Amino acid sequence: MDFRLTDMTDEEIAQDLSVVEPLTDSVRDLIDAVIRTEVDAEHLIAAREQIEAVVASLRAEQKPGSYGVPFTKKLHGMPYGNAAVGKRNAIAPPLEIEHQADGSATSKVVLGAAYEGPAGLVHGGISAMLLDQLLGEAVSRQHGIPCFTGTLTMTYLRPTPLGALRLRAETTGNSGRKYFVRAEICDADGPTVTAEAIMVAPANFPRHEELQRLRAQLAEAPE
Numbered sequence: 001m002d003f004r005l006t007d008m009t010d011e012e013i014a015q016d017l018s019v020v021e022p023l024t025d026s027v028r029d030l031i032d033a034v035i036r037t038e039v040d041a042e043h044l045i046a047a048r049e050q051i052e053a054v055v056a057s058l059r060a061e062q063k064p065g066s067y068g069v070p071f072t073k074k075l076h077g078m079p080y081g082n083a084a085v086g087k088r089n090a091i092a093p094p095l096e097i098e099h100q101a102d103g104s105a106t107s108k109v110v111l112g113a114a115y116e117g118p119a120g121l122v123h124g125g126i127s128a129m130l131l132d133q134l135l136g137e138a139v140s141r142q143h144g145i146p147c148f149t150g151t152l153t154m155t156y157l158r159p160t161p162l163g164a165l166r167l168r169a170e171t172t173g174n175s176g177r178k179y180f181v182r183a184e185i186c187d188a189d190g191p192t193v194t195a196e197a198i199m200v201a202p203a204n205f206p207r208h209e210e211l212q213r214l215r216a217q218l219a220e221a222p223e
């Protein structure tokens, strides 16, 4: 696993996000606009040319490969390219996850036209992706270890409408490095999808206590 620490201070990270997040929101808006636009071909061609010019300007300086998950000096992950939660990724809804006192992870999300599978309904793969992320974050946060999805079992109870949804995930138990987790997506009428997963903690990752010790050391160290 990649343990690269960023050189950025917390202030620099906040400054970067204050510029980048509105850009990502604009790209998200662009995706929705392209799907739903009814302008004529001439306007579509002009739009494509403008977008190509923007892409060329962004390509002037690029990171090689993917964004990765650098860590702050306080060992908080920065998964900004992540497909479900990435703050630089317009494909991510983004899922904003809250960690509750009981160890569960919850999220409220509004899924628009970009997440459609059957007409007017959420694509089943998108439901799986969002629950996979939520399950992973619930177990990882609760136990202080980033876990990989070993097995993910989805049950689609009834169609999930596009629009406002609530998600919840909780750990139900563990056995060694295996963590058992379940989650659901609800619309206004209750659950539409449930998931059960076995998340596996990598063998070579420092244990929770070790991470707490490292975090405490880093909190005392000057920036």
Ligand SMILES: CCCCCCCC/C=C\CCCCCCCC(=O)SCCNC(=O)CCNC(=O)[C@H](O)C(C)(C)COP(=O)(O)OP(=O)(O)OC[C@H]1O[C@@H](n2cnc3c(N)ncnc32)[C@H](O)[C@@H]1OP(=O)(O)O
Binding pocket: 071, 075, 076, 077, 132, 133, 134, 135, 136, 137, 140, 141, 144, 145, 146, 147, 148, 149, 150, 151, 175, 176, 177, 178, 198, 200, 201, 202, 203, 211
């Ligand atoms: C720095 C500080 C950070 C701290 C706090 C962090 C806060 C939050 C941060 C971050 C949140 C992250 C959120 C992520 C969310 C997204 C998750 C994804 O989508 S992950 C991508 C998709 N998944 C893969 O690509 C996995 C691919 N597979 C593998 O890498 C391996 O197969 C892996 C890790 C799953 C298992 O490999 P092995 O070598 O460790 O496994 P062996 O040693 O053989 O088995 C260990 C135990 O696990 C079971 N096991 C192994 N594979 C299994 C599987 N596929 N399903 C179920 N059980 C499995 C085995 O039966 C064994 O159990 P027995 O001890 O015998 O009881």
